[in-house]
Amino acid sequence: MNDASHPSNLGRILVVDAQRNTRAITVNLLRAKGHTVLEAVSGEAALATLAKSEVDLMLTRLQMRPMDGLTLLKCALEVAPHLQVFVMTASGSIESAIESMRLGAFDYVTLPFKDGEMLHRVERALERTRLQAAAEALAQELSEPPGPSALVGRSPAMRELTSLVQRVARSDATVLVQGESGTGKELVARAVHAHSPRKNKPFVLANCASVSEAQLELELFGQPRGARTGAARARKGLFKEADGGTLFLDEVTETAPALQSRLLRTLQDGEVRRVGESAAQRVDVRIIAATHRDIEQEVREKRFRQDLFYCLNVVPLRVPPLRERLEDIPVLAEHFLQRANARGPRPKRLSNAAVERLMGYGFPGNVRELENLVRRAAALAEGEELQPxxxxxxxLPSRRGPSKRPSKTRRRTRSSAPGNMR
Incomplete structure (x- = not known):
């Protein structure tokens, strides 16, 4: 809600104080720092200003007549629900200041205030305004079809990824998405599909780690009725379901060698053969594959076919882990908190200390872990402001690198990860 002509650390501030001297001191202090400052001598005048002007922050004295600061606070938040408010009160009226925070004020300061303290609290309130605006923009993005704009983040790494998604979406090239668990690989795949010429055709997901080898083969290729004992009905297969659209092979490195061979033949020939059937059927499918493993290491250790890797790795996309885009953490946390507030009985807000703590954490679980942490904190915290x-x-150590799996460990564990952040 900040005026576009202001730097990001400045804002439009409304100072409400019936006493001319203290109002002038506050206004001059804020203007000297570059803020745009509006003035009001009463609660009624403040509401009139809010009705016609955009304001990021309102500072109001509690002790005023005829409308006192608490009444103004309630009325102001009805006019501008996202307005940040903090109150100024005499040192003997702390209980009223605390009551104002229960009613939705961001903070309070006692009079006479110290210049440094006032400026620090103003900056905290404006930072809250910026976070809320960014979170609302993010919520709007996520409510739209999952194009590149739905890839969350303003960091250089995410801007580069978004640019690559936009370019590769126009082609039919096979894409390999790599990234740690929880970074959003499925979201990237959906974004490529949504901005491709195939966007009106099916987007079909195959989780290669969620079922056994035999079951995955049936899911991918299908089978005719009666092909084996117990096959009472025909199965179309995910390749045929995706015909004309996109097939997303999630956790493709979890496939067994025999199935890798069959996948390679299908990708090379553009044909599928249902299990137990000799006749082939043509399919027109764009393939997007994903893995959280180091696929080149898998190739070197003979767990993944080199030729299949080359076939999939036409356009590689890497989704950066959260620790490599720390500047995205505050807006993501604010967005997840707003979603939690929509479902909870009492709205919560993030403290600056909590944001700093989150930005200093390594997040091995990435965006999925951040979302779960915010949801848990919102559900369990006693206070209205979330603390570290x-x-x-x-x-865990802050900002640690990805852990390395022992090279001789053979894994075939299959599990289905919850959530849609792959």
């Missing part, structure tokens, strides 16, 4: 201790962060 509400997030129950495990004692």
């Amino acid at each position: 201790e509400d997030f129950l962060l495990p004692p």
